[in-house]
Amino acid sequence: MVIFWTVIFGTAAIGNTLTSRIDAARYNVPYETWHIAINEFSSPLVSLMLLPFLLMACDRWPLHADTWRRYLPYYVLGSLAWCLLHVTGMDLLRLGGYALGGDRFDPGNLGLQFVYEYLKDSRTFFFIVALCHAVEWFGRQIKGEASLLAEPDEGAPVEPVDRPERFLVRKLGRDFLVATADIEWAQAAGNYVNLRVRSRDYPLRSTLAALEARLDPAVFVRVHRSYVVRLAQVTAIEPLDAGEARLHMADGTVLPCSRRYREALRAVAGGHEPAVARA
Template sequence: MPSPAATAYRRFLPWKPWLEAGFWLAATAINAFANSAVAILEYQRRGEPMATWEPLAWEWSSNLMVLALVPATAWFTRRWALHWDTWRRRWPLYLAASGVWSLLHIGGMAALRHAAYAAHGERYVFGYWPREIAYEYLKDLRSFLLIAGIMLAYRWLLRSWQGEARLLDAPDEGAAAEPVERPERFLVRKLGREFLVSTADIEWLQAAGNYVNLRVRGHDYPLRSTIAGIQMRLDPARFARIHRSYIVNLDQLAAIEPLDTGDARVHLKDGTALPCSRRHRDALRERAGAGEPLSARPPA
């Protein structure tokens, strides 16, 4: 019987894209409105004349560009995720990325402000570019690191919720209980608890950035590895590479459906369909059926 946590996680998944998009939209709107109100009140407190649309143009142009950069930031932090064992060598990459992020933010923000001022019959003056870019970068560095930190922390929470896998390491002393280079089990940590799962229970594997998702009895467990790295540690008699992003357990194979493109579609016993590239199709057919013709359709 599924645990309450597992059930809650499965219920969360259909809502996940909407909640993520809603979070960034809400954060953008709240920040833009709050900063605009502060700017208006500040000018009023000093008794300086200020058209209301100006601080609105300043803040919304900035926040809309931040929102536009969220997908790129998500891709970057997923592709080069930070971990305790990688942050020392990757922090220069994040520092460089913050510079690119800032230039895109400043350029887009300035363009939006020029358009807003032109719509009101006025001209927007950015100021002395070197000084203003340095000033904006100091603010953008903080914003970039905050957004990246939120994304990394969010993914860590999701992995903790769904469970994160790792292969067993060799003990500090004595012989290993099982072969380390080709382990028979892997360790799953979920919500602070750890349990062992047999490698034979893996149905298929999918590359996902710095992780490989292991499909086990309807659950996905991310394992920090490359698809090539984990393939080297799996039993080649049981697992086969079918695509640059997929490995399948041959015991789970139900049928191989050829496609007009020369590729194929692999159907598993649970009804899952996975892509099979043409470079792997013939080898998979030979291993799965000893050279028998490919099934035209999956079995009913």
């Protein structure tokens, strides 16, 4: 992913430098090549520095059918922050680069510069967001779908069908069995529920409520409209304002816990003190 974006931004910088050099020569603009190079490479360099934070945001706040209305305003605010940081970093690099070359960089009217850059930066920002979500959606299709395995492959069921021990996962044309005991948490994602197992997602065509009804309530707990977690994977419950909380999972992931489910979680977690340390 890093190489991909480096190639994208790097190619754009090289192309813009060449075309700007040609335009300067064509219209007799007294612009040194090193001026053009600093101007054109400073922008993608700052974008690459900001990119990891945007990719983490896309992973943390995915835009699905049931979440986009809630998260889209955050992305709009994020695009403004992206532009502000991008313009600031870009100007600082240009000031430093020009100074090393014995010249002075003048950014001009900062307000107009921000408006001008935002018109471009917002397109870049939302292109990255759209591409990340498209890749994530395509990945789910490649992985295939999971389905409930109602009974073992051989012999009579050893437990009620309402508590399946395994899920049948179809991935790349092959069938795999995912044990319910290996599921760390489940996240609603549109018409699917992503089952998280060892840092991988396995999409199940189901609603979160339907899946929750099939899981053991002594083992799995609803903590958010979009999340069900295995209690044994929760290491800490961090209280937040307005009665909400953050759940710190064993693999380092942080998941949201809404006020509606927080007290129920704490009550259930009280019987699992060795596995859950409450903040």
